Amino acid sequence: MPDLAPGAYIYDAVRTPRGKGKKDGKLHEVTALELSRQVLKGLKDRNNLDTSLVDDVVFGCVTPVGEQGGDIARAAVLAAGYAQTTGGVQINRFCASGLEAINMAAAKVISGEAEMAIGGGVESMSRIPMGSDGGAWAIDVNAAFPSYFVPQGVSADTIATKWGFSRDDVDAYAVESHKRSAQSWADQRFAKSVLAVKDQMGVTLLDRDETIRPNTDMQTLGGLNPSFAMMGEMAFDAVINQRYPELERINHVHTPGNSSAIVDGSAAVLIGSAGSAAKTGLKPRARIKGMASIGSEPSIMLTGPSYVTEKLLKRLGMSVSDIDLYELNEAFASVVLRYMQTLDIPHDKINVCGGAIAMGHPLGATGAMILGTVLDELERTGKQTALVTLCVGGGMATATVIERI
C-alpha cells in the first residue's frame, strides 16, 4: 500500500433504505435508536472493525427530542456494542446535519483528536415530527422578525419566482428525479451501501427506498395543489416580499410532488487517518479533500449551496468543471435548478442517481446518505472527484469535496 498523505479518509459508508415517513411507512415501527444501531453495527460488522479505534461518533439529528433527544449518538454507540471508549455526539445543522457530522468527524481526524471517527445521522420523521423540537428562530420574534422568517417552502417558491422557474420546470425536474432513482435501483447502484433494515425477529423489513414512483409523469404531478400557497397568502408572502420587494407576487410552484419526500432513515460513514489503514487493514476509498459551511440571506434561505461551493472550490484551487459529479440535496426542485443555473452545471453531472424528491430526505441523515451515494457512483463510473452539498435552514449551506484514492 502506497504511503497516504496525512488527512481524513473515507473507509466505508452505509445507509438504511428510506421508509415513507408516515404511520403507514415501513420504518415507522422501528425506533430512531434502532435505525442508528443497525447502521453502526453494520459498519462494524462488515469491516470487522475494532471499535476501540473509533474515538467518536458524530451524528446529525434535526429533531432531537423524545427518543431522538439526549444525545442519541452515544445511546446508539452503546446499543451497537461499540467499545465503551467510543464517544458519541449529536449535532444539528438542520438539513446538512449528516454532512456536517462527517465534516466534524474528518476535522477530528485531521486535527489528531481522533484516529478514526464516524460521521452520520438519523431521523425518524414518522415518529418524531419535524418541528416538534420548537426552536427560537421562527417562534421568538427577536429571531423571526429581523430574519424575515418564512417556512422553507415559501423560500423555495420565492427562488422559483425570482429566477423564473415555472411549475412545469420544477415538475419536470421531479419526474427526472424519480426516473433516475428508479433506474439506479434497477442498476443496483446502491447495493454497496444499503443495509436492509431488520425487524424485531431479524427478518428483513425494508430493503429499498420506499417513496420512488417510477411512473410518475408531468400529468400526475401537475394535478397536485401547491403546498405553500395558503400559508403564503395568510402572511408569509408579505414577509418575504418585504425582503424581495422587486417581486410583484410569489408564484407557488412547489407541491409534495416536487419537494423532498418525508422519510425515515439513518446513515454512517467511517472516517480515519492515513495510518488507520495499517491499523485496521482496511483500504480507504476516498480522501476528504475539503469542507466548508456558510451563512447567507436567511429569508430566501436555500440559495446557500452555490456560495458554499464557490467558497470551497476557491480554497481548494479548483473550478466548477474540475468536479466530476455533484450531489445537491433535492430539498425542493427550485433549489437544484437555481444551483445549476448559477454555477452552469449540466444536469448530467448532478444528482445522477436521483435524489430526495424521489427517495426522501431524512433530515439528520441525508448528508451522509448522499455522500455515500456519490462515492459509490464515482467508483462505478471510474470518476475521481465529487462535491456534496445541501441547502440549510436559516440561509446556511455545507459542502464536502471528496476524491477517490
Added chain:
Amino acid sequence: MENFKTELDADGILLATFDVPGKSMNTFTKSALADLSAIAERAKTDVEVKGVVITSGKTTGFCAGADLEEMLGGAWEAKSDPNDPEGALKAGFTAAFEMNRVYRQLETCGKPVAVAINGLALGGGLELSLACHYRVLNDGPKTQVGLPEIKIGLFPGGGGSQRLPRLIGAQAALMAMSEGKSFKPKEALQAGIVHEVVPVGQEVEAAKTWIKTKGDAVALWDKKDYKIPGGGPYHPAGSQVFIMGNALLRKQSYGNYPAVVNLMRAVYEGLQLPFDTAIRVESRYFVNTLQTPQAKAMIRTFFFNMQALGKGGGRPAGQPKTDPQQVAVLGAGMMGAGIAYVSALAGIRVILIDRDQAAADKGKAHCEGLIKKAVSRGKMTPEKGQGILDLIVPTPDYGQITGSDLVIEAVFENAELKATVTKDAEAKLYAGDKADTAIFGSNTSTIPISLLGKASGKPENFIGIHFFSPVDKMLLVEIITTDKTSDATLAKAMDYVLKIKKTPIVVNDSRFFFANRCFIPFTAEGLHLWSEGYAPALIDNVGRMTGMPRGPLEMMDDVALDLLVKITSETAKAMGDAYVPIPGEKEVADMVADGRLGRKNGKGFYDYPEAGGNKSLWSGLSDKFTVTTAEAEPELVEEIKKRLLYIQAVTAARCFEEGVITDPREADVGSILGWGFAPWSGGIVSLIDAIGAAKFVEELDALAAKHGDRFTPPQLLRDMATKGETFYGRFGKKEAKAA
C-alpha cells in the same frame, strides 16, 4: 381618599367607586393608583371586608386608561445622566411598574374582587378589570372594552399584555392588542374577556352577588392547575400562533412600529414566566417602547395633538364661539353631496343647490345612499337616518340661501364658473337677518383662494374650506385663508368644521394648499423612479413599506390618471416657465390617451380583473421605460424609502418657510388624516424632528446631489440645523411642546 369613594355594606362587601374629582372621565393618575393601593391594603387587612366591588361614579364610563400626561411625562423626558446611564431607565421602570404593582396587589389581596364595568373601559381601565377576579359589564349602547394602546405607539403596559393572553389565549389576545380592537358587551362576553353582561344599573348588584355566592380570591393564572388557553410558545399548537403571529405582525406593520414588536416580545417571554416576573418584563418593554421616537411622536400626534385640534386648538384667540344652523352648498356633485351629508349628520340644515332640481335631487339621493348603508350596517337607526335626510333641501333656487350662516361652493373646478356662482350666491347670502354674520367658503382643491376671492364683494368673509374625498370618510378639512380673510371668518369656518366633527387645519393660500402640495411629490417621485428604470413592483412594494397606504403607482391609479394629467396640464399652464416637467408625465398622458384611466376603468399602471381578485402590473409598462433596476438590496430599498418620504417632508418644510402652514401639530395631524402619511412617524414634521434637522439637511443634500434640486433643503431647514432646532421647538405652541 380623593379618587375613590368607599362604602362597606352589611354583607362586608366594600364598594369602591372610582370618581376622579373635577374630571368628566376617570383616568389613572399616581394619586388614583395610591388610592387603589390603599383599597387593596384594606381588603387584605380588614377582617370586616369580605370582598371588593369596583365601579365608576361617572356617567361617561368606567375608565379611559392612564392619564398619559401625568403618568408618562416623566418616563419619556428622562434624560440620561452620563454618570448614571442606567438611572433614567430604572426611574422610568419604577414609574411604569407602579400600575402593575398596584393591580397585582389588588389581585393578590386575598379577598374576592369583582369589577362592575358601567360604561367604557379602555387601556388601563380594562387592565384594572382584568386584575379583578370577576368582571361584570353592562350592556349600555356606549359600553366598550379594549386595549387600544397600539394606536398611539404603545402597547398595554398595565398587565394587559400578560393577563389577556392568559385569559383568552395568545392568538385572540395578540389580535385584539395588535389592532387595538374594542369589544362591545356581547363581543366581550363571547371573547371571554368578561364573565357576565347585565342591563345598565345592575352591574354592582351582579358583582356583589358573585362575591356572596361564588367569590374566589385566586386569579385564574395563580391556580395550580392553570394552563394557557391554546398553549404557550413551545406548546405544539401555541407555537403555530407565534410563528404565524410574527409573520402577521411584519405583514401589517412593515417593521415600522417598535410597539408591535415589543408587544410580541412581552407576550412571548411573559407567557414562559411566573406571573410576577412576567409583569416586570412587560414593564421593561413598555419603558423601552416609550424611549422610541415612534412612540413619542405617535403619542404626541394621535393623542395630544388630535385632541387639541379636535377642540379647535388652531382657532384664533378672542373670537366668540359660533354655532352654524344652516349651510348652503353650491353644487350637488360627489363633493357637494358629501358636504351636505356630513353637515346634516351634525344637525345642520342644508340647502343643496344645483343648476336644476334634478341635479340637486341627485345630490340628495347620494346622501340617501350613504344613510341606507349606515342603517343596513346597524350604525344608524332608520328614524335618525330620516331625520338627517329631512334636513337636506335640494333646490335650484338661490333665493333659499338667504338665512344661511355659511355658503360652501363646491361646483366644477373652473374659475369663471366659480366667480359667477360666488356673485349670485353672495347676493342672497348677504341679504336678510344673517347678512352681517354669514361667511362664504370655497371647496376648491386646485384654484388659489386669493384668485377666487376676487369675485367676492366681501373678501374678508371669503375663505377656503377644502374637504377631501370621500367627504363622509375623510376626517381632515383644510381651511385656507387669504391676506384679506378676517379672524372672525376663520373662527366661524373652524366652528363649522368642528361641529361636523372633522379636524380643521389652517393653511395660507398656496398652489394645492398644504396636503395636496406635499402629497403630489410622492406620486411624482414614483414617476421619477419609473422613468429611471426601477421595476414597478419594486416602486410600489417599497412605497407601501414606507408606511404610506399605497405605493405611488397604484395610488395614481386610485386617484385616476386622467385627473392627474388634467391637473398637470393646468398646473403647467398656470405656472408657465416656472413649471418643471416630471419625467414620465408624457408616458402617463399617452396611457390616458390609450384609454388607461386608472382603477376606475380597470386599466392603469395595473390591470384590474373584472371579476375582482388581485390586480397585476400592466405588461406594457416596460415598453415605456425599460427596467434597469430589477432588484434591490436593503441599502437601495432604504434609499427608495427615503426618496418617497423625504420628498414629501421637504415640501412640508418649504410650506413652513413660506408660512403656508404655521403649526407643527396641524402639519402632523393634517398629513396623517389628509393623505395617510406614514403613521409610525407621527406625521410629516415629526419625521424631520426625529431625524434631526442637521442630519435631515445632510441627507437631503446627498439626495439632491444624486437625484436633483427637488430635494434641496430650504434655508429654514439649514437655519434649524445650525441652531439645533426642531419644528415643535421653533413653531410649536406652548402646550404642544410637552412631548
